[in-house]
Amino acid sequence: MSRTCPPTRRILLAGAATSLLLSAPAGALAQGRGRFFDDGIDGDIPFDDERLYRDEEGRLYRRRGGRYEPYSERGADPRAARREAVDPAYEEPDLGRRPVPGQPAQPTQAARPVDNGPIDYARAYAAITDEPFPVNAFNWRKANPAFLRQDIAYTGREPAGTIVVDPRAHHLTLVQANGRARRYGVGVGKQGFSWAGVSTVNSKQMWPDWYPPKEMIARTPKLARQVSQLQSGLGVPGGSRNPLGARAHYLWQDNKDTLYRIHGTLDPDSIGRSVSSGCIRMINQDVIDLYGRVEIGSRVVVLT
Numbered sequence: 001m002s003r004t005c006p007p008t009r010r011i012l013l014a015g016a017a018t019s020l021l022l023s024a025p026a027g028a029l030a031q032g033r034g035r036f037f038d039d040g041i042d043g044d045i046p047f048d049d050e051r052l053y054r055d056e057e058g059r060l061y062r063r064r065g066g067r068y069e070p071y072s073e074r075g076a077d078p079r080a081a082r083r084e085a086v087d088p089a090y091e092e093p094d095l096g097r098r099p100v101p102g103q104p105a106q107p108t109q110a111a112r113p114v115d116n117g118p119i120d121y122a123r124a125y126a127a128i129t130d131e132p133f134p135v136n137a138f139n140w141r142k143a144n145p146a147f148l149r150q151d152i153a154y155t156g157r158e159p160a161g162t163i164v165v166d167p168r169a170h171h172l173t174l175v176q177a178n179g180r181a182r183r184y185g186v187g188v189g190k191q192g193f194s195w196a197g198v199s200t201v202n203s204k205q206m207w208p209d210w211y212p213p214k215e216m217i218a219r220t221p222k223l224a225r226q227v228s229q230l231q232s233g234l235g236v237p238g239g240s241r242n243p244l245g246a247r248a249h250y251l252w253q254d255n256k257d258t259l260y261r262i263h264g265t266l267d268p269d270s271i272g273r274s275v276s277s278g279c280i281r282m283i284n285q286d287v288i289d290l291y292g293r294v295e296i297g298s299r300v301v302v303l304t
Contacts, residue, residue, distance in 0.1 A: 152173075202296070
């Protein structure tokens with residue numbers, strides 16, 4: 001007698017646009033039998049996607065070519081997944097939801113190991129395949145060397161741990177100890193969207209969801225077709241197609257969200273230009289490197 005699969009339910013895992021399939025037999029997942037649905041938000045989930053699926057025994061799969069292939073979990077917090085499976089209303093701090101005023105959120109995923117050795121561009125900008133979503137290699141040979149990651153001397157007044165953004169030079173500098181700093185090329189706000197001032201890194205996210213302001217959705221028809229209902233409103237789920245890229249740092253002033261971020265990008269060719277809506281964008285490999293070095297509460301100075 002054949003076994004009928006019970007209804008499935010999709011729950012967002014912490015820190016990435018991944019999915020948790022409950023009450024689905026591992027065999028059915030691995031062999032790709034049947035169709036799975038997304039609770040009616042957007043109709044059927046695409047037959048192949050970048051989400052992760054978990055069976056009843058906790059094993060992870062990624063759907064490829066109509067089959068569910070085993071996936072080794074990297075970066076996610078399995079404890080948060082188990083808590084949400086028991087209580088979907090449970091809210092772990094910093095799960096891609098909008099930050100809560102007065103409650104600095106802590107990252108739910110471990111950062112990649114920090115490489116403090118000499119900067120080797122071939123290694124620094126190589127493709128990254130051991131993340132929840134792939135990061136394409138960056139062609140650093142064709143880039144302006146001024147906007148590649150560099151270890152430099154620092155003679156300014158800011159203490160170690162401070163991020164200094166120079167929009168005119170299109171540089172972001174992380175001040176380090178002993179008169180040194182790490183400098184990265186960035187893309188900044190275009191005319192009418194630039195900003196300056198002092199803020200704080202209130203939270204950090206790996207593979208964040210993106211919640212564009214309603215005004216941006218209204219003035220961008222293409223964006224309006226890309227957003228969907230997520231856990232904190234209309235947005236784009238985290239992943240390799242998300243404009244925030246692989247990491248995001250959320251900047252607050254006076255206990256309020258500025259709505260500005262330091263984040264990755266889908267368009268690395270925009271680094272060194274003034275093209276964004278005010279946020280500070282970085283090459284994905286660079287924002288991953290920065291993420292591992294920046295602490296919650298770090299001071300961010302954006303120069304005029």
